[in-house]
Amino acid sequence: MGSTSRPWTARKPQAGIPTTLPPARARASGQLGLAIAAAPRRTERRVLLPGVVLVTAWLDDEAQRALVAEFRRWALPPAGLRHPRMPTGHAMSVQSVCLGWHWRPYLYSRTADDTDGAPVKPMPDDLASLGRAAVVAAYGESDTARAYAPDAAIVNLYAPEARLGLHQDGEEPSEAPVVTLSLGDACVFRMAGVDRRSGPFVDVEMRSGDLLVFGGPNRRIFHGVTKLFPDTAPDGLGLPPGRLSITLRETGLTDGADPVRAESSPE
Ligand SMILES: O=C(O)CCC(=O)C(=O)O
Secondary structure: OOOOOOHHHHOOOOOOEEOOOOOOOOOOOOOOOOHHHHOOOOOOEEEEEOOEEEEOOOOOHHHHHHHHHHHHHHOOOOOOOEEOEOOOOOEOOOEEEEEOOEEEOOEEEOEOOOOOOOEOEOOOHHHHHHHHHHHHHHHOOOHHHHOOOOOEEEEEEEOOOOOEEEEOOOOOOOOOOEEEEEEEOEEEEEEOOOOOOOOOOEEEEEOOOOEEEEOHHHOOOOEEEEEEEOOOOOOOOOOOOOEEEEEEEOOOOOOOOOOOOOOOOOO
16 A cells, blocks of 8 residues: 555454344234334325425335345345444444445445455346436436436444434535435434534434435435334334335446545444
8 A cells, every 4th residue: 555545545444243134023913013104104295405305105015025125135245234333443333235335434345345345236227226216206307317327225224223323425426316215113314404413403204115315405414313213114024123224326436436535423
């Protein structure tokens, strides 16, 4: 490593903690799901902030189950599920697995350098198409929306007590929007500002099947997940207790280019 190397590339990668996906939650027979999960919900589009759009009940039950089944394959090693570790040494409470590009705080690479070093699994075409449909659902039909081509997914599994601190998605040079799909237990998704992680906050409850897109002037908004509502997932989804988020990004990265580093600690 030459003396011109950036200081962060000289650091020894922080080891993530590989994990095994727990079995799906089994609801006791005769036990009813909570009303939040059982009640039919309308698909509704709400603009929360400029460029930040929530679409409730965007994914139907079948689509949700199919994504969870895919996640069970993505979670397997090589380059499987792990608790990422911050440069401070602190392990994040969420577990995550990546597709297309591997993310660890605060770098993207093509290999899982914080665990087994294996090549990251490819970004599935059907997931990229879903991301494109998500941007169209949020922003409407336009050439820009139809051109959305996410090349990275960060898939986060939240155990009931897991949280994601306020952070910016800043390691992608691209200004294309970020797409977040929510599955499993409901959560509070918190947003602050593009230049502050302090209040006032916009808190939105995201439930299983909801879609959130943030882009435009709020592409770099500080955001995080402050709370889960246990036992609110729909029955038969195939997840362990907790929540799964699938976050799609168009990185704008090219192989061999200098990495972009943005330190906005999510824990
Ligand atoms: O879990 C979520 O909905 C958000 C995930 C997120 O902010 C991230 O992966 O950067």
